[in-house]
Amino acid sequence: MKIWLLTTEYPPFFGGGIATYCFHTAHMFASFGHEVSVFVADSNLEKSISIETIENIRVIKFRPGLIETYKYLGYVAALSFQFSEIVEEFIKQEGAPDVLECQDYLGIAYFLLQKKKVLWDKLTDLPIVLTLHTPKFLCDIHDQAPVYRFPDYWIGEMERFCIRAADAVISPSRYLIDELSKYIDLTKLKTYIIPNPYETSNDKSLISWQESDREDLIFLGRLQYLKGILHLFRYFRELWDNGVNIRLKLVGGDTFFYPKSQTMSSYLQKKYRRYFEDGLVTWEGKKDPETLMQMLRKVRIGIVPSLIESFSYTVVELLSQGVMVIASDSGGHREIIEDGKSGFIFSHQNPESFKSKLLKAMELSPEKMEEMAENARKRLYELCSYEAVYNKKIKVLEELTHTKNCSRIFPFIRESQVEPQDKVQQKELFTEAQEEKDLLSIVIPYYNMGDYIKDTLDSLLRISYPQKEIIVVNDGSDEPKSLAILYQIEKNYPVRVIHKRNGGLATARNEGALNARGEFLAFLDADDLVSAEYYDWAIKILKYYSNVSFIGCWTEYFGAARGIWPTWNPEPPYLLVHNTLNSSGLVFRKRDFLLYGLNDPEMEYGMEDYECVIRMVKNGCRGVIIPRPFFKYRVRPDSMSRQFNRGNMLYLYNLISQKHADFYGKYAKDVFNLLNANGPGYLYDNPTWELPPIGFVSKGTENEIVGSLDWSTHEIPPELKEKLLSLWRRPFFRRALRLFFRLRLDKLF
Template sequence: MKYWLLTTEYPPFFGGGISTYCYCTATMLQRNGHEVTVFVNDSRVKGFTEDYQKEIRIVRFNPSQTGSSSFLGHVTNISYEFAYVVKHFIEKEGKPDIIEAQEYLGTGYYLLQFKKLQYEWCNEVKILITMHSPAFLYLEYNHVPLYKYPNYWIGEMERFCIQAADVVISPSDFLVKEVGKRLTYLHKNIYVVPNPFISLEEEEVVEGVAEGEEIIFYGKLSAQKGTFKLLQYFEELWLDGFKEKLTLIGGEDIVYHPEGKTMGTIVRGKYSEYLNNGLLRLEGPIPPSKVASRLRRAKVVIVPSTVDNLPYVVLEMMSLGLIILVSKQGGQAEAITNGFDGFEFDHLEPKSFHAQLNRILNLTVDQRAFIRQNALNSVRNRYNLEVVYKQKLKVIQNELAAQGTSKSFPFIRQPADCTYPQILQKGVNGMLSIVVPYYNMGKYIEETIDSIKKSDLTSKEIIIVNDGSTDPESLRKLIPYRTDPDIKVVDVPNAGLASARNIGAESATGEFLAFLDADDQVATDYFSKATKVLGTYDNVHFVGAWTQYYEGSNKVWPTFTPEPPLVLFHNLINSSGLIFKRATFLYAGKNDKEMPFPGLEDYESVISLVENGFNGVVIPEKLFLYRVRKDSMIRGVSNVKKQVLCDYISHKHRKVYAAYGSELFSLTNANGTGTVLDNPSLDYQSFQRFPFNNPVTREVISLIKKNRVLKKIALRAFSKFIK
C-alpha cells in the first residue's frame, strides 16, 4: 500500500504528541511492508528535500511554493501549501492508495476542498483524518478567545476536515464524544483506534525502576493540561499540612491569554511561597533521551488534563513501569483500569484527587509492584505496533473497498432539506447563461465578452441587459452584438443593477446562470469547473472563486465557503461573480430592488439563498478577474451606507440571524464590526500593530521559535504588547 502522511510535526525537531504519533505510525506501516512517505512543512528548506529514515521517505517543503502567504493567514497558508505539494507529487509519481492528515490546524482542509470540488488529480484518493487535538476544543479549555480571528476560522477548517474525510479515526472514545458535543457529525465513518506506541525500552536500554521518591507532573504547563487544577489541589493539601513535594517537569512558555503571561511566569508568581519553601519545584523541559532516567525517581506521575485525547505521556510512563494518576476528563482514563494498572480521579469530584493520591502513597511495596507490572503489560498488549496495525488496517481496508460517491457536499453545518416549486423550469440541461448587466460600459465590454467566449465551456449563451445606456460610444459598441448568434441583447429602461440582473435571469434558458459585470473578466476554466460542481451535488446551488484584482490593484481576495455564522458576520465570497443553479436563483436569490442604497444587492442575494437552505462553495483558485476602477459603484458605498445596508439585510433575514445570534454576538465582540472584514484567516489586530504578513518578519518569527533565548525575550514583549 502506498501511504502518504501529512503532518506539521515530525522528529527530530518536534517531540510532542503529534510528532510521536506520526513517527510511530510511519514505523508501524513500514515494518508491515508498506511504502510510506511523510510530508512535513519546514521553513528552513528551499523548495523540497527528500531523504530516507529507516526506509521511510521524509519530504520536507518550504510552505512558500504558491505565493498564497501574501493573502492567506499563516495557518491557512500551510494547509494550501500542503495541497499544492500533494498535487505536485501526484503528478510526478501517481496517486497514493490513501492520504492521512491531522485535523489539527486544518492541515488537510484545502486537499479535501479540491477533492470534493472534483479536481481529477485527487478526487479518487481516499483521505483519512486523525483527530489529535482540535484547536476549536483545546483553545476553549486554554481560555483563548475562540471567536477571534483567525482562531475561529482555523476551527472551521478543522471541523470541515472531520466532516469531509472519507474516514476519521480517534485515539479515544472521549475525544469523539467531546467533539460531538460541538459538531453534529455528517457521517458514521468514525472509528476509535489506539495510538501506536514504540516503548522507550525499544529505543534505549532502561534499567529496572527503583522505588520512587517524587510526585511529578510531566508535560507542558497549560490550563488544558490541568496545571491550574493540579496546583489548586496541592495548595489545599499543603494548607492542610501535607508535606509531600510536587515537581513540574515540562515547557513553561505557553502563553495563558487571559493574563497575557507565560504559564511559567504565572506559576512562579502565584505560588512563590511554595517554590521558596521547597514544596513546589519547576524543572523545565528535558530532552527525550533523558526522560527514562529522570522520571525513574517518580513515586507517582500525575496527568491532570481538563481535556485530552490519548496523551503519549501516559503510555510512556506506563512503559517505564511507573504508577500514574490520571483525570477522567480525557482518553488517558481509557488507557488504564482504575486500581489495576493506574489510578483515576474526576475533576467534577475534587476530593477524589485527594483520596486517590492518598491511596497511592499508602500502597505497600507488593501493591506497587503489582500495579507497575500490570502497567507494563497493558502497554505491551494494547498499544504495540502489531496490535494497533491490525485495527487500523481493518478500518483502511473497509474504506478502500467502499464504492460510490455522495451527491451531497459536506458542509460543516448541514442545512435542512430544501426544495423549490416544481413549476420552475431547470432550463436547457448543462447550459450556462451568462448575464452581463450593461450601463455605459462601452470602454470595457469587448474585453468582458471576449473572456466569456474564450471559456472552455461550450454550452453557453450570453445575455447583455442594456440598462438604458445613454453614452453614444457605449450604444455603438452594442451594435455588433445585436447580430451575433451567440449573444442576446435585451434593452430595458434604466432601473439599476439589481433590476438588470433579475431581467437577465428571467430571460435566460440555461440550467445554470452566471452574472458578469461589463468591466470584469473570467479565467477560461472558471465556468467549466463551477458547472461541474453544480452538476455533481444536489445541495450545492452556487459556486464562487478566488478573485484577482487588476488594473487599479494586483491584490488577491481569497474567498471562502459562505456558511453561517461567518457569512452573516461579513461577506466571504465575491457575490458579484457567482455561478448558480438558475431555478434556485429565481426562487430565492433574485436581487432586491428596494434596498436603501445600491452596492450590496448581490451579498443580500447570498444571504437569502443561505437562509432558505441553498448553500454554495468556493473554488480556491484565482478564476475571477475584478477590475478596480476609481469610479466603480462599490467605491461609492461609504461605511455609513454599509452599516445601513447591513441593518436592512439583518432585519429582512431576521430568522437566520436570530438562529446564529449568540455566535454573531461573540464574533462581533472579538473582531469588531464585520463591515471592514473580508478574510477570516488573518489576524487583523496584529496586522494593525505589526507587519507580520511579509517574508522578512515571517522568517524572523520562525527563527525566534527555534531559539530558546530569543523566544523568552519575545514572550516578555508579547506580555506587554497585549496589555
C-alpha cells in the same frame, strides 16, 4: 500498500503527541512491509525541499513560506495550501498513494480536501483519512482562549471541515468522539476508534521498582490551563496548607495564559510564590526525549490532571517506564488506565477524589506498585503494541481502498436545517421551454460600460463550456459612446440584448435571469472577466452534488489594483459578518436562484449580491468555492464598490440584518462574539490573518486624521489605528510596507 502521512511534527522535532504518533505510525507500517512517506513542514530547512530515507521511511521535508499563497493567506491557511500543492506535485511525478493520512490539528488537510471535493484532477479518488489528536478549536475552548478571534476562529473552521470531509476519521479514544460530537455532527461520518501505536515489549522483565530509587512526584506536560495545571495547584495548596509536605516537580514547556495576559509560568510563580520559595514545587522546563526517559526512571508517581486529552502519550510514556499514574477522567487515558489496577483515575467534578487517590498511591507498598506497573505494561501491550494497532488499522485502510466514495452530498460544516421547497411544491414553475437542459445562461448587466464590455465578451467567447447563451441587459444606458458600442455588439457578437428602463443593478440581473433559457445561470459585470475553464468546472460540480446550488471561486484583481482575494464556502455564522465569496460572479442552478436569489432592489447602494447569497443559504441553497482565481475583478476608481463608505455600509448591514432577522437570531451568539473579537465586519475580508485591535474612533473622516491627532504621544491614537487597518487591506500598501522593511528603512528611525 503505499501510505503517505501529512504532519506538522516529526522527529527530531517534538512539539507534542503528534510527533510521537507519527514516528510510531510510520515505523509500525514500515515494519509490516508498507511503503511509507512522511510529509512535514520544516522552517529550519535551508532549501525548499529535502528527501531522505530513515529506517525504511521516506521523510519529505519542505520549507513553508516559499509560495505566492503566503502573500494573501495567513500562515496556517497558506501552509495547508502548500501541503496540497506538494501532494499534487508528488502525485504528478510518481502517481497517487493507496491512502493518505493527515492530522486534524490546524486543519492542514483543508485545501487538499476542498480540492478533492470540488473534483480536482488526481485527487477525486484519493482516499484521505483524518486522524484525531485534538483539534485546535477544541483545545482553545478548554484553554480559555479567545476562540472567536481571527485567525484562530478560522483555523477551527478549517479543522471542522476536515473532519466532515475526510473519507474516514480515526480517533484514539471514545472520549474524543464524545467531546467532538458536542460541536460537530458526526452521525453520518465513518468514524473508527483505534488506540495510537506505541512500541512496547511483552517481556515481563521491567525495570525493578524500588522505593528508594523512585522518589519524585511529577507533573509532565505543558504549563497550560487545559492541562489542568491550575486545578492541580489548588489541590496541592490545600494539601500543603494542611501540613502534607509532598514535593511536586513540573516538567514541560510554558504557554500563554489568555485571561491573565501573561505566561502561565509567571502567573503560577507569582500566585504560588511561597510554595516555590519553600521548595515544595519546582519547574524544570521542557526536556528532550532522551533526558526525559532517564528522568522517568526516578519518578514514583506521575500526575496527568488534563481537562481534555484525546490520547495522552504522556500517560503511555509514564506507564511504559513503570511510573504509577494518577490521571483525571477528562481524556482518552481513562480508557487505558484501569482504576486501582494499573493506575488511578480521579474526577475534577469531585476534587476530594484527587486527594484520596494521591494519598492512596503514596501508601502503596513497593510490591503493590510493581504489581500495578506490570498490569499497566500488559494493558499497554494489549492496546498500543504495533501488532494490536496494525491489525485494526489495516482493515480500515483496506476497506477504504476497495470502496469508492460515491457520496453526492457536499460535506458542509453545518448541515442546513431547511430544504429548498421547489423540488415538489413549485415544480410547475419550470417547463421545458423555460429551462433547456445543460444550457448555461450568462447575464451581463450593462449601464454605460462601453469602455469595457468588449473585453468581457471576448473572455466569454473563450470559455470551454460549449452550451451557452450570453444575455446583455441594457439598464437604460444614456451615454452616447456606450450606446454606440452596444449597437455594434448586437450586430457582431453572438449575444441577446434586452433593453429596459434604468432601475439599478439588482433589477438588471433579475431581468436577465427571468429571460434566461438555461438550466444554469451565471452573472458577470460588464467590466469583469473569467478564466476559460471556470464555468465548465462549476457546472461539473453542480451536476455532481445534489445539495449545492451555486459555485464561486477565488478573485483576482486587475486594473487600478492587483492581488488575490481567497474566498470561502459561504457558511454561517461568518457569512453573516462578512461576504465570503465573489458574489457578483457566481454560477447558479437557475431554479434555485429564481426561487430564492432574485436581487432585492431595496439594496440600492450595493451588497445586493451579498444579500442574495445570505437569502439562498438561509433557504437551504448552499454554495461551494473552487480555490482558484477564475474570476477577474476589474478595480476602477469610479466602480460601485469604491463608492462604499462607513455610512452606507452601516445602513446596508442593518438592512440585511432586518431582512434576515430570524437567520441572524439563530447565530446571534456567534455573530456577537465574532464582532467583539475582530471589530466590524466591513473592516476585513480575510479571516486567516491576525487583525490589529480595534479602538474607539472619535473622528469620522480621513481629512480630520492628520490635523486632529496628538503626534507627541507614544500611544497609537485610535483614529490612526482604523486608518492603518483600512490601508492594510490594500495589497499595494502591504507590498510597500514589506519593501520598507526589506530595505531596512526602519533602521533610519
